């Protein structure tokens with residue numbers, strides 16, 4: 001028996017109005033661009049690793065936010081194989097030590113994204129289910145909440161390594177493997193096998209949404225609801241600026257979108273973690289004033305500068321720990 005820790009990176013459409021998205025968006029919300037994996041033997045020693053890049057077939061332009069995070073862009077993906085060939089290479093690597101292995105992944109997002117890509121590309125490799133070792137980790141250490149990978153590393157006193165940035169599927173898989181090595185008893189791992197959830201596009205009503213549940217903060221922030229809020233005046237979907245949302249508190253984000261007819265729209269996101277571990281997202285929109293715009297642009301710049309200095313908090317964890325903040329939106 002061996003173990004394969006898997007992590008994925010994926011791209012998303014730049015614009016939800018574009019032709020490709022309108023054609024395939026209900027079947028492919030996120031398109032995989034990298035599979036990273038680390039192989040462990042039965043004693044949980046790291047014995048091999050692989051990174052398979054995937055040339056996108058649908059969303060050919062890499063979203064600037066994704067490119068900034070993953071450092072994967074057109075140059076890196078230019079010579080990469082298409083999805084089906086990439087999966088074939090990956091599965092061949094998985095089987096080098098035989099067919100008896102378990103797939104492990106941190107959380108359940110990757111399970112659903114992988115399944116959607118497999119379905120979309122009509123690819124049906126014979127593979128075991130993915131086990132959610134984030135859940136196993138919380139149970140093993142009796143944690144109340146699910147922990148992000150970085151806080152879990154801190155808790156286990158695992159330091160990030162030089163040249164291994166987060167948000168690279170290979171590095172994240174490697175760190176996940178190091179965290180999993182600390183789980184005292186792994187006899188129950190197969191019990192954490194996860195069924196993929198269907199990734200859907202909720203239909204958003206005019207202006208305001210009461211609240212909609214997602215499996216993680218990341219999926220909530222990448223959802224059509226968050227990326228494409230509706231203009232408060234005409235109800236048409238508007239695209240959020242590429243620089244994205246800025247946090248005001250762990251459970252509150254604001255950003256700007258533009259309606260072709262009605263100009264700048266201020267978008268407010270309110271999030272909360274539900275009892276069952278899901279993330280509830282509510283969106284409201286209003287006409288943006290010049291001070292709103294100046295404020296958001298300043299914040300975006302500050303965030304970029306902080307990211308460049310390597311300082312970042314785990315927003316997923318911050319949300320779990322957040323008391324509902326009572327401060328009003330500062331805009």
Ligand SMILES: [Zn+2]
Pocket residue numbers: 231232233234235236259260261262263
């Ligand atoms: Zn409008």
